[in-house]
Amino acid sequence: MSINTDPDGSNPSSSSLHSEQASTRPSYQDMKAQNQINQINSGKFSLLVLCVSSFLVLIVLILFSGDKTATAFADEQSLIIQNAKVNVQSLSIQPSYIKQRKVYGLIESAKQANLGFELSGVIDETPVMEGERVVKGQVLATLDKQRLFAQRKELDATLVRAIADATLASLSAKRTAELVNKRLEPEQRLDEVNANLNAANALVNEVKARHESLDVELRKSSLVAPFSGQVVQQLLDVGTVVTTGQAVFSLMAEMDLEARIGLPTRSSLALNLGQRYELNYAGETLSATLISIATQRNRATRAVDALFKIDAQAAQKRYLMSGDLVSLSVDVEIEKQGAWIPMSALSNGVRGLWTLFIIDKSSGTQIIQPRSVSVEYMGQERAFVSGPIAQDELLVVSGLHRLTPNQVVQNMQVINTARN
CATH class of the missing domain: 2.40.420.20 (conserved putative lor/sdh protein from methanococcus maripaludis s2 fold)
Incomplete structure (x- = not known):
């Protein structure tokens, strides 16, 4: 087996391996720089820990000092409040108390009447209209008077005949008296003549009385205003057959105004008749005089009605009308x-x-x-x-x-x- 070697006799694989290891090993400069970085980071961390610790210690000192100050301040304030x-x-x-309470009532006319004829008949004329102002004695309506005029003519004729009969009886009585004095007539005849004279005179008086009664009926055939005021309502028109007492007009006095106020029982006992009190109307005061206090309770309201007469000038100045609402402040005892x-x-x-x-x-x-x-x-x-x-x-x-x-x-x- 042969092994390849370089010309210098060294192994090429071993040489390359040593060169790679030398290239991956950190240099001295790198290690020095890394140590400096680590030292800087360690210093920053120590500084941060020192700052946080100092801050916490400062907070604890502030809180401890503030608690003592607050406690001292609270003690000082408590001492000030105690002293x-x-x-x-x-x-x-x-056991009870009295409070003011407003009670309310209505303005009403002191005089208000439903007017009608005292006779029956047919309405012939109504010279006034609804809402018109009238004065006392003014004719409001009339009945048909033809029948009454005919009766008056009949009575006039009857009166003339009665007067004639009375005159004849008077003359006869004088002649009979002369004959009796001459003893030509008995006294009984004189008595009869005198009786006839008395009867004739009585008939004359009777006819005159019937004539006066007819005149009264003629006057009653005209409906007149019993007081000055305003026609509030016309209930019947011309041509209507009316019976005795049937209402034709509703009349109300304008200036004579009263206030009817329902009072609690104890409050009514504290008021004095004839004394002036201040009523309230639409935010304004209204002077009124107490004229009456009822002796029984109103069945509808269970209160005691009191009547106050309103001053005429004040009523006219404030345009008061019947039906306006007024109030009165009274003292009420609460148990x-x-x-x-x-x-x-x-x-x-x-x-x-x-x-x-x-x-x-x-x-x-x-x-x-x-x-x-x-x-x-x-x-x-x-x-x-x-x-x-x-x-x-x-x-x-x-x-x-x-x-x-x-x-x-x-x-x-x-x-x-x-x-x-």
Whole structure:
């Protein structure tokens, strides 16, 4: 077996292998550069760790210092609040309270009537129309008077005949009296003649009375306005046959206006007849005088009706009309136990309730205790509340935003009592 060798006697395969190994081995410069890179990376990492550690230590120091500062500030504020003056007032428990309530009523005419004839007949004329203003005594309608005129002519003739008969009886009585004096006629004849004279005179009076009665019927055949006002409604027209008392017109007085207001029983007892009160109409006040209070309840409203006479000038100035709505503010007593407190003593609660701060002295110290109460009535400056409150308890009336439950209060000032 033969082995190929180079001219110099060396093995060519071994030579190439050594050259490849020499080419893959890192040089000294490369190793030095790599060491420098590793040193730089190690320095950056150490610097990063140092920065993060310093930052964490700084945060811990800040938090620790801030906690001490906050604690000191809270203690200082607590001391300030404890020493601050707290305004309180004593509660006065009452069995009821009075609140203002608006009651409403309607303007109505003091005079309003449905007008009709006192006689039956046929409507002959209606000189006024619906909505027209009339004065007292003005003719509104007339009945057909032909039958009455015929009766008057008949009575005129009857009266003439009765007067003639009476005149004849008078003359006969005079002649008979002369004959009796001459004893030519008996006295009985004189009595008969005098009786006939009396009967004739009575007939004359009867006919005159019937004539006057007919004149009354003629006047009643004209429907006149009993007072000045406005024709609100015309119920029947010309040619209608009417019966006695059947309404033809509805008349209402314009200037004499009244307000009928239904009042609660206790409120009506507090009003005085003849006293002036202020009614409210369309946002304006209206002066009125109380003229009557009913002695029984209205069956529909179960209230007590009160009548107020409206001042005529005020009614005309505000163009008041029948049917307008007015209101009156009255005091109503509500039976509910509680106390009046200022609005500044209330703070928002939960579930529709409100919160009060009460000073509790049962433990020997003055501690603020919250109480949940219901507001029964709220006015402009104070409210009536009910709930777990007792007589003469001290109520904090101002500065609630500075106080917290279970806080000790050392400096208090009682400003007044919470009485109605």
